[in-house]
Amino acid sequence: MSRHERWAAVAVGLMVVAGAAIFLYAPTDYLQGPVQRIFYLHVSSAIAAYGCFTVVLIGGLVYLRRESLVADRFARAGAVVGVVFTTVTLVMGMLWAKPIWGTYWTWDARLTSTLVLWMIYAGYLLVRRLADPGRQAARIAAVVGIFGFVDVPVVHFSVTWWRTQHPGPVVVNDALPPEMLATFLLTMACTLVLAAVLIAIRYRIETLSDERMHLAEEVKVITAPEPRMAP
Amino acid sequence: MSFVVANGLTHWFGRDLVLEGVDLVVDTGEHMAVLGDNGAGKTTLLRILATALRPTAGRLQIAGLDAFREKRRLRHHVGYLAHAPGLYPALSAVENLEFFCDLQEVSRTRVEEALDVVGMTSAAHRRADQLSRGMQQRLAIARAILHEPRLLVLDEPDASLGEDAAELLTRVTQGKTVIMATHDRALANRLCPRTLELRHGRSHGTATRLHVVT
Amino acid sequence: MNPVRVAIAVARKDLKSEWRTRELVPALAQFVVLALLIGNFGFQVDTRNASAIAPGILWFALVFAGLVAFGRTFAAEREQASLEAMLMTPASPVAIFAGKAMAATVLLVLCEVVLLPALTLFFGTPLGADVVAAVLLATVGMAALGVLFAAIVARVRARELLLPLLTLPLWIPFIVAGGQAVQSAMGLPGSYQEAMGLLLDFDILFVVLTSLAARFVLDE
Numbered sequence: 001m002s003r004h005e006r007w008a009a010v011a012v013g014l015m016v017v018a019g020a021a022i023f024l025y026a027p028t029d030y031l032q033g034p035v036q037r038i039f040y041l042h043v044s045s046a047i048a049a050y051g052c053f054t055v056v057l058i059g060g061l062v063y064l065r066r067e068s069l070v071a072d073r074f075a076r077a078g079a080v081v082g083v084v085f086t087t088v089t090l091v092m093g094m095l096w097a098k099p100i101w102g103t104y105w106t107w108d109a110r111l112t113s114t115l116v117l118w119m120i121y122a123g124y125l126l127v128r129r130l131a132d133p134g135r136q137a138a139r140i141a142a143v144v145g146i147f148g149f150v151d152v153p154v155v156h157f158s159v160t161w162w163r164t165q166h167p168g169p170v171v172v173n174d175a176l177p178p179e180m181l182a183t184f185l186l187t188m189a190c191t192l193v194l195a196a197v198l199i200a201i202r203y204r205i206e207t208l209s210d211e212r213m214h215l216a217e218e219v220k221v222i223t224a225p226e227p228r229m230a231p
Numbered sequence: 232m233s234f235v236v237a238n239g240l241t242h243w244f245g246r247d248l249v250l251e252g253v254d255l256v257v258d259t260g261e262h263m264a265v266l267g268d269n270g271a272g273k274t275t276l277l278r279i280l281a282t283a284l285r286p287t288a289g290r291l292q293i294a295g296l297d298a299f300r301e302k303r304r305l306r307h308h309v310g311y312l313a314h315a316p317g318l319y320p321a322l323s324a325v326e327n328l329e330f331f332c333d334l335q336e337v338s339r340t341r342v343e344e345a346l347d348v349v350g351m352t353s354a355a356h357r358r359a360d361q362l363s364r365g366m367q368q369r370l371a372i373a374r375a376i377l378h379e380p381r382l383l384v385l386d387e388p389d390a391s392l393g394e395d396a397a398e399l400l401t402r403v404t405q406g407k408t409v410i411m412a413t414h415d416r417a418l419a420n421r422l423c424p425r426t427l428e429l430r431h432g433r434s435h436g437t438a439t440r441l442h443v444v445t
Numbered sequence: 446m447n448p449v450r451v452a453i454a455v456a457r458k459d460l461k462s463e464w465r466t467r468e469l470v471p472a473l474a475q476f477v478v479l480a481l482l483i484g485n486f487g488f489q490v491d492t493r494n495a496s497a498i499a500p501g502i503l504w505f506a507l508v509f510a511g512l513v514a515f516g517r518t519f520a521a522e523r524e525q526a527s528l529e530a531m532l533m534t535p536a537s538p539v540a541i542f543a544g545k546a547m548a549a550t551v552l553l554v555l556c557e558v559v560l561l562p563a564l565t566l567f568f569g570t571p572l573g574a575d576v577v578a579a580v581l582l583a584t585v586g587m588a589a590l591g592v593l594f595a596a597i598v599a600r601v602r603a604r605e606l607l608l609p610l611l612t613l614p615l616w617i618p619f620i621v622a623g624g625q626a627v628q629s630a631m632g633l634p635g636s637y638q639e640a641m642g643l644l645l646d647f648d649i650l651f652v653v654l655t656s657l658a659a660r661f662v663l664d665e
Contacts, residue, residue, distance in 0.1 A: 064661055116614045116617060119610070119613075119614050120611075120614045122610075123607070123610045123611045123614070126607065126610065127597075127598075127601065127607060127611065130601045130602045130603050130607065131600070131601045131602075132244065132245060132600075132601075133245050134243065134245070134287065135285065136600065139661050139662070140597050140601070140662065142661070143593075143597060143658045143661055143662055144597070144611060146654075146658070147590075147615060147654065147658070148614070150650075150654065151614055151615050151617075151618070154618045154647065154650070155614070155617050155618055155621075157618075158617070158618040158621040158622060158643065159621060161621075161622075161639070161643065162621050162622075162625060165625055165634070165635045165636065166635075213243070213245065213246055281533070282533075283529060283532075283533055303535050304535070306533060306534060306535045307535055309533075311530075311533050313526060313529060313530065314526075315526035316526070317526035317527040317528075317529060317530040318527060319458065319462055319527055320462075320466075321461070321462040321465035321466045322458070322461065322462060322465070326461070330454060330458045331530070331534065333450065333451070333454035334451055334454060334455075334531065334534045334536045335534045335535060335536065336447070336450075358465075374530065378534075
């Protein structure tokens with residue numbers, strides 16, 4: 001087994017453990033019922049997503065400062081994995097919202113800013129794909145990533161403020177009983193490990209892709225580019 | 232004294248290798264022509280030499296300075312004529328040049344002088360989009376010499392110019408270090424004692440001809 | 446090199462070019478009027494709901510006009526290959542960016558000169574100094590972001606698609622605060638002061654950030 005495969009196995013194993021905790025250990029919520037169990041993964045996913053986008057931010061900043069290809073690869077990896085986790089967060093959020101609030105969507109600060117987050121980093125991935133690969137793509141993406149990272153809290157803040165002008169459904173957050181808290185922390189830890197492993201794997205893919213671009217076995221000059229594979 | 236020293240210039244556009252390990256040295260005051268077919272990499276090489284493009288690999292020194300680190304400083308000394316004229320169509324020839332004077336903090340008296348050198352004084356107040364292509368080319372050349380650079384990097388300067396192309400270019404390149412790309416070997420012969428052959432992104436050596444005055 | 450003078454020279458050049466060709470502003474003006482028309486029928490506006498819906502239509506019209514206007518700032522340069530000539534000078538990219546942002550702001554403001562009275566004409570919304578102030582304040586920040594991202598996508602494929610995709614998420618705070626400011630200026634509930642305060646904060650934040658980013662975006 002390669003080391004990436006080993007890490008993957010560990011990450012999956014940990015997620016199974018978290019799953020067991022969620023369904024077997026954590027008590028059923030008194031108010032929300034079994035649907036509430038989504039919360040563990042939903043919030044963990046969100047935190048993992050933010051973690052990934054922090055990687056994109058730092059990778060971008062380091063790239064702008066030092067033109068480090070390694071930093072750029074981490075940024076690319078972080079963006080892909082982050083979009084995946086954001087998608088999971090949004091979908092789980094919607095599945096949770098329907099039984100609890102009666103609607104799949106509501107324009108509150110968290111949902112709105114998570115959606116914006118998704119859009120920004122989907123845009124990031126699109127820009128990478130469309131720009132000339134190499135320095136141009138890396139620089140542009142770094143700037144997009146930095147602005148995206150700043151924008152999300154700004155949007156969150158604006159919508160929170162807007163809600164004071166236009167009150168909407170209130171999300172009640174009770175204090176968590178200790179078993180729930182423990183389950184949550186466990187799930188979060190396992191999810192973060194999963195995110196780290198995914199980023200590592202993606203990093204490796206980006207490294208291989210970079211090598212394919214700049215080092216060719218035979219030197220082929222001014223040929224038509226091969227069709228690119230989906231990331 | 233070497234004014235331009237380039238080492239191993241290599242450039243990839245995505246998966247295309249456009250320039251491969253090009254070396255060149257140009258002494259102060261020397262005129263060098265870069266020859267090669269379309270697609271050989273002339274424009275890419277010239278853009279790198281003019282500091283308009285950063286190559287994927289390689290080193291470049293201009294006037295003893297690292298061209299990548301001192302880009303902004305070097306631009307005072309480099310005049311670049313790109314493949315496309317890059318003019319503002321709605322502005323007159325004079326206004327185009329005045330704008331570039333303002334950008335470079337060059338005295339506006341240079342506008343008249345530059346127009347005179349390229350022989351455009353009569354068309355000075357005509358809108359750029361109403362100039363013939365030959366005139367536009369002259370205007371672009373005027374812009375390249377506006378700040379009296381020591382190094383001129385010219386990409387096919389003779390394009391669209393008429394009969395007096397050689398004369399005009401001789402005037403313009405007088406006393407400067409020049410690297411120019413062209414298809415016209417006779418012109419290259421006349422203006423540049425040294426030539427560099429580029430084929431498929433690779434340098435096929437430089438040659439020095441005896442400067443024959445026709 | 447005096448960056449302020451460079452910025453002013455760039456802004457003047459852009460505005461002079463626009464004045465000579467008179468392409469963008471008339472087209473934008475027509476465009477916003479059409480947008481109002483579409484808003485009217487899309488939202489089924491009548492005298493009862495006009496005052497509630499009109500402020501929203503304002504923002505739609507403004508956002509679309511903005512995307513067109515900012516997209517043009519670099520599209521024109523690109524067509525003429527003149528952007529590279531400008532960047533090849535020792536002039537600071539931040540100054541060039543500032544100049545283009547200023548010119549784009551002026552052009553969008555000219556478009557607003559048509560939009561706001563048209564809004565009043567079609568929907569009966571009040572047109573006071575407070576409405577104008579709110580729109581102008583939002584325009585500044587939106588222009589800085591719009592022009593920066595227009596520069597970003599200028600050299601990328603499918604730029605007409607990318608520009609809205611990248612810029613709109615960043616404009617959302619301006620629309621949230623600006624929308625609220627305009628609404629309260631037009632007599633609907635909400636705090637005008639707070640909204641304007643937010644707009645100002647966003648302006649400062651994004652003008653600073655875009656200025657810092659300009660040199661990375663505009664450098665070759």
